[in-house]
Amino acid sequence: MVKKNTKIVHEKVVEPQQEKPAIPPIYQTSTFEFPRAELLGDTISGGPDNEVFIYTRGSNPTQRTLEKSLASMAGSEEALTTSSGMAAITLIALTFLRKGDHAIVSEVTYGDTHHLFSDMLKDFGVEVDFVDFTSPKKIEETIKSNTRLIFFETPSNPLLRLVDIKAVSQLAKENKIKTIVDNTIMTPLLQDALGLGADIEVHSLTKYINGHSDVVGGAILCSKKDFLELRKTLFTTGAILDPHAAWLVQRGLKTLALRLKKHQENTKKVVKFLSENSSVQRVNHPYLREHPDNKLALTQMKGFPSVLSFEIKGDLKDARRFINNLRLFKKAVSLGGVESLAEHPASMTHAIIPKAEREKAGIKDYLIRLSIGIEDAEDLIEDIKQALNQ
Numbered sequence: 235m236v237k238k239n240t241k242i243v244h245e246k247v248v249e250p251q252q253e254k255p256a257i258p259p260i261y262q263t264s265t266f267e268f269p270r271a272e273l274l275g276d277t278i279s280g281g282p283d284n285e286v287f288i289y290t291r292g293s294n295p296t297q298r299t300l301e302k303s304l305a306s307m308a309g310s311e312e313a314l315t316t317s318s319g320m321a322a323i324t325l326i327a328l329t330f331l332r333k334g335d336h337a338i339v340s341e342v343t344y345g346d347t348h349h350l351f352s353d354m355l356k357d358f359g360v361e362v363d364f365v366d367f368t369s370p371k372k373i374e375e376t377i378k379s380n381t382r383l384i385f386f387e388t389p390s391n392p393l394l395r396l397v398d399i400k401a402v403s404q405l406a407k408e409n410k411i412k413t414i415v416d417n418t419i420m421t422p423l424l425q426d427a428l429g430l431g432a433d434i435e436v437h438s439l440t441k442y443i444n445g446h447s448d449v450v451g452g453a454i455l456c457s458k459k460d461f462l463e464l465r466k467t468l469f470t471t472g473a474i475l476d477p478h479a480a481w482l483v484q485r486g487l488k489t490l491a492l493r494l495k496k497h498q499e500n501t502k503k504v505v506k507f508l509s510e511n512s513s514v515q516r517v518n519h520p521y522l523r524e525h526p527d528n529k530l531a532l533t534q535m536k537g538f539p540s541v542l543s544f545e546i547k548g549d550l551k552d553a554r555r556f557i558n559n560l561r562l563f564k565k566a567v568s569l570g571g572v573e574s575l576a577e578h579p580a581s582m583t584h585a586i587i588p589k590a591e592r593e594k595a596g597i598k599d600y601l602i603r604l605s606i607g608i609e610d611a612e613d614l615i616e617d618i619k620q621a622l623n624q
């Protein structure tokens with residue numbers, strides 16, 4: 235007869251018999267029990283199969299459910315989820331780049347992506363060139379015999395310049411180079427980077443896909459072949475998305491299409507208001523006809539981003555004063571949540587990029603970035619108006 239203290243460690247699991255839960259449960263377990271030792275041994279020596287679960291650092295049913303949903307939304311063969319968007323980008327670099335390889339990266343990327351490629355990978359002997367991706371010709375001139383990977387964001391953040399995914403992917407294919415697109419700002423619903431020819435899409439799930447600013451996560455959408463390579467690196471690095479976070483993202487994903495609709499409606503109104511305001515000297519958004527990539531936006535994207543930036547008439551102090559005077563917009567980095575956020579790229583998200591490089595790329599001290607949420611558009615405009623008036 236086992237003792238009480240033993241019993242409490244080995245609970246009797248109550249499973250539903252005929253009925254199935256309408257919503258999948260969270261498999262909050264680090265390890266999986268096998269009925270016989272031989273079976274576990276055989277599974278491990280045969281290599282972890284997709285849907286055989288051994289240890290959650292490698293795979294877990296809650297993560298896999300989310301991965302299947304993401305792949306089905308994007309039309310990709312596979313999806314891999316990670317503990318953050320940066321973990322996903324780092325995993326791609328660790329899997330597909332080796333000492334002596336060369337990568338071409340767009341000049342303006344998320345600050346930590348820039349840091350990964352400009353400092354960390356260089357220290358591991360990877361050569362990296364940062365190029366203006368609005369010109370495929372410049373990319374072509376930078377390709378070398380050891381170029382393995384091309385990485386870019388479109389639209390870029392915070393200037394919302396676009397890259398022609400089809401043209402760059404084609405160029406990369408001709409030279410046997412992998413194309414990776416950070417599609418975080420658009421999501422697969424508003425921009426089909428894989429359909430346009432990219433090999434891999436990378437996402438920060440932290441943004442629109444989860445959409446509620448309460449989870450940090452990342453995802454890689456790719457072929458089965460790349461997935462199997464990436465998963466080996468994931469297992470070793472341990473950069474997995476934990477089951478509880480995966481479950482929350484799964485919940486967020488269900489309202490993505492609805493949220494994007496409202497995000498876009500609000501953004502159009504805010505863009506219009508700002509572009510007609512005399513305290514604003516420039517608005518960066520591809521929805522505007524005067525935006526240099528407006529034509530490409532209309533063919534490449536199936537909607538518009540809900541992030542925009544604008545230059546205030548004034549200097550760094552005026553930009554900060556505007557942000558401080560906002561009452562409804564939260565003063566915070568990140569984007570893609572239901573709530574509207576305002577931030578100052580030069581001193582926040584892009585501060586890690588040296589000032590000279592930042593300015594060259596067009597990120598001025600008086601540039602402000604807004605992430606437009608799903609509140610009432612009139613309230614958002616009222617808040618911007620009162621902050622500009624001050």
Ligand SMILES: Cc1ncc(COP(=O)(O)O)c(C=O)c1O
Nearest residue numbers: 318319320344416418438440451
């Ligand atoms: C475009 C883009 N890519 C990647 C990341 C990194 O994502 P995470 O914060 O989930 O690591 C961010 C974060 O803001 C981002 O904006």
